Each structure stands twice: as structure tokens, then as C-alpha cells.
Amino acid sequence: MKTKLILHYHLLQIFFFLYLLHFTNSSQDPSSAIISRFQEYLQINTSQPSPDYKKATAFLLSQAQSLSLESQTFELAKNKPIVLLKWPGSNPHLPSILLYSHTDVVPSEPEKWSHHPFGAHLDSEGNIFARGSQDMKCVGMQYLEAIRKLKAGGFQPVRTVYLAFAADEEIGGHDGAEKFAESDIFKNLNVGIVLDEGLPSPNENYRAFYAEKGAWWLAIKAKGAPGHGAKLYDNSAMENLYKSIESVRRFRASQFDLVKAGLKGEGEVISVNIVYLKAGTPSPTGFVMNLQPSEAEAGLDIRVPPTADAEALERRIAEEWAPASRNMTFEVLIIL
Numbered sequence: 186m187k188t189k190l191i192l193h194y195h196l197l198q199i200f201f202f203l204y205l206l207h208f209t210n211s212s213q214d215p216s217s218a219i220i221s222r223f224q225e226y227l228q229i230n231t232s233q234p235s236p237d238y239k240k241a242t243a244f245l246l247s248q249a250q251s252l253s254l255e256s257q258t259f260e261l262a263k264n265k266p267i268v269l270l271k272w273p274g275s276n277p278h279l280p281s282i283l284l285y286s287h288t289d290v291v292p293s294e295p296e297k298w299s300h301h302p303f304g305a306h307l308d309s310e311g312n313i314f315a316r317g318s319q320d321m322k323c324v325g326m327q328y329l330e331a332i333r334k335l336k337a338g339g340f341q342p343v344r345t346v347y348l349a350f351a352a353d354e355e356i357g358g359h360d361g362a363e364k365f366a367e368s369d370i371f372k373n374l375n376v377g378i379v380l381d382e383g384l385p386s387p388n389e390n391y392r393a394f395y396a397e398k399g400a401w402w403l404a405i406k407a408k409g410a411p412g413h414g415a416k417l418y419d420n421s422a423m424e425n426l427y428k429s430i431e432s433v434r435r436f437r438a439s440q441f442d443l444v445k446a447g448l449k450g451e452g453e454v455i456s457v458n459i460v461y462l463k464a465g466t467p468s469p470t471g472f473v474m475n476l477q478p479s480e481a482e483a484g485l486d487i488r489v490p491p492t493a494d495a496e497a498l499e500r501r502i503a504e505e506w507a508p509a510s511r512n513m514t515f516e517v518l519i520i521l
């Protein structure tokens with residue numbers, strides 16, 4: 186079992202700071218042009234399961250051209266293009282900065298929208314309605330607009346800045362980020378830091394996130410001899426599962442107590458929640474009431490900070506929450 190450490194940085198903040206500095210003294214690029222370009226990107230229907238990657242690619246390449254950025258497009262999986270742009274630094278030997286974003290968006294139900302999801306309608310209050318406006322075309326465009334401003338102001342980066350616009354994040358990233366990260370193309374970029382998806386900000390404050398909890402979704406399963414519901418005996422599946430549940434709840438409380446006492450932030454503790462319980466023998470009217478079942482199961486949603494001791498948690502699961510000595514097993518459903 187391993188946790189995937191996902192670092193979601195927002196260097197954007199720095200870029201935006203520089204951007205604002207430049208914005209005040211170079212106003213030849215009015216904000217309406219920035220909005221129009223953003224709308225143009227939003228109007229491309231890159232909705233899963235059949236995103237229009239061709240159109241998105243053409244749009245991004247046109248942006249690259251207008252910014253005089255070097256560009257290349259490659260497919261590590263058929264019809265799943267990655268657009269890679271390059272702004273060479275004055276010292277190309279230093280590790281580079283990679284500004285990463287994905288071009289696909291999740292599906293939408295147009296009839297439930299007040300404006301069409303790919304209309305990018307701008308209302309009188311400045312709200313833009315579009316699927317992907319937050320996740321995450323705004324970030325992709327902010328990278329480009331920040332570079333546009335920096336370039337207009339004569340800024341030259343020391344490190345080479347790359348921008349990657351990749352496919353398929355919303356369906357797991359296997360044919361996007363995953364293949365890219367394993368590729369020689371990526372290795373050759375000599376990346377020192379990657380900035381990826383964060384949260385859009387509704388005001389002038391840009392928050393920097395530098396860590397994200399990983400998700401461990403587990404099923405813990407107990408077995409025990411079945412028996413009559415009237416009898417008291419040890420080691421039934423329910424009793425075995427209950428011991429685990431008590432242990433999980435004690436651990437949960439110990440973590441939550443740290444937060445409540447103000448000793449740790451919510452992001453610094455391991456959270457665990459029991460999200461389902463599965464047991465019992467169905468009957469036509471519900472469950473058989475006088476039978477102790479031979480199997481019982483609980484689902485756990487565990488969230489693990491990158492700073493947590495993952496091995497200690499694995500031991501806890503194997504020894505306390507699903508110990509073989511109590512006829513228990515566990516199954517990892519997903520690790521994110």
C-alpha cells in the first residue's frame with residue numbers, strides 16, 4: 186500500500202502578484218480581451234466522455250503563437266493530446282517550472298443550467314457561466330495571461346517555464362498525466378516544481394496549497410461462525426467487526442480531539458469515517474432477526490496527510506482494524 190503524494194502548488198499566486206504589478210502600468214491589454222480569451226476556451230466542449238480535444242488543442246496553439254511560446258503537441262494515447270508550451274529561461278540548466286492543467290471537464294445537464302454550459306455567458310455582475318470555468322480552465326488561462334503580462338513588461342524568467350495542457354484528468358488521468366509523468370518527454374524537462382490544480386479565488390486573495398490528503402478507501406471484513414440469535418457466544422462476525430469499529434472510533438476521536446483542542450489543523454490529522462455497514466441475512470420483510478450472520482463488513486473513508494506515518498497506519502489497519510487473529514481481512518478499494 187502506498188500513498189500518492191499529490192502536491193497542489195499554486196505558484197500562480199506569485200505570477201498573479203507579478204501580473205498585477207505589471208497590469209497597473211501596461212494597460213494596452215484591456216481586461217475585456219482577457220475575458221474574451223477565457224470565454225473562447227470555455228466555449229470548447231471538452232466534456233467527458235467525448236471531449237473535443239482537437240478544438241482545445243487548436244485554441245491553445247493559437248495562444249502559444251500569440252505569446253511567441255515554443256509549442257509541441259504529442260499523444261501518448263491515441264486522440265489524447267498533450268499540448269506542451271515552453272518559455273525558455275535565461276539559465277536553461279536549472280530545473281524548470283511546470284505549469285500544469287487539464288483540458289477536459291466533467292459532464293453537465295444543460296437543461297438544469299440557467300445558461301448553456303458551453304455558452305460562457307457573462308452576466309452584468311461579471312459572473313461567467315460555463316462548465317470548467319473553475320475546474321480548471323480558469324487556471325490554464327491564468328497561466329497564459331500571467332505570461333502575457335510578464336512578457337509585455339519585458340520579464341525574462343531565469344528558469345525555463347513549461348505549460349502542459351493534458352487530457353483525461355476527469356476520468357483518472359491514465360491517458361493524460363499518468364503517461365506523461367512516465368514519459369521521457371517529461372524526464373527531459375528536468376522539472377523542479379509542478380503547479381497544478383488549486384481553488385479559484387472569489388476575491389483578490391490567492392491561497393497557496395502545498396499539500397493534499399490522500400484517500401484510502403477500505404473495506405474491512407469479519408467472518409465468524411453463524412449461530413442462533415438467542416445464543417451468547419464469542420467470535421461471531423458481528424462481534425469481531427464491532428471490536429474493529431470500536432477501535433476505529435477510538436482512533437477517530439483521538440485525531441478529532443487534537444483538532445478540537447487546537448493542537449493540530451484539520452489538514453494535519455488522519456481522518457477516518459465509517460461510511461457503510463454491510464451484514465445480515467435478508468428475509469422477505471427485511472432481515473432474519475434470529476440469526477447471527479457469518480460475515481460482516483464496514484467501509485472506511487480514511488484521509489491521510491502527506492506528513493502522516495503511512496506505515497504506522499498500515500500496521501494499525503492490519504493489527505487493530507482488520508487483524509487476521511480475529512478472522513478479519515481488509516480490501517483496499519481505492520487509494521487516491
Ligand SMILES: *[C@@H]1O[C@H](CO)[C@@H](O)[C@H](O)[C@H]1NC(C)=O
Pocket residue numbers: 230232235293295302303
Ligand atoms: C458536448 O459534446 C458531446 C459530444 O459531442 C455531446 O454529447 C454533448 O451533448 C455536448 N454537451 C453540451 C452541453 O453541449
Ligand SMILES: *[C@@H]1O[C@H](CO)[C@@H](O)[C@H](O)[C@H]1NC(C)=O
Pocket residue numbers: 408409410420421425510511512
Ligand atoms: C477464527 O476462526 C476459527 C476457525 O473458524 C475459529 O476457530 C476461531 O475461534 C476464530 N477466532 C476468532 C477470534 O474469531
Ligand SMILES: [Zn+2]
Pocket residue numbers: 287320321354382
Ligand atoms: Zn480538475
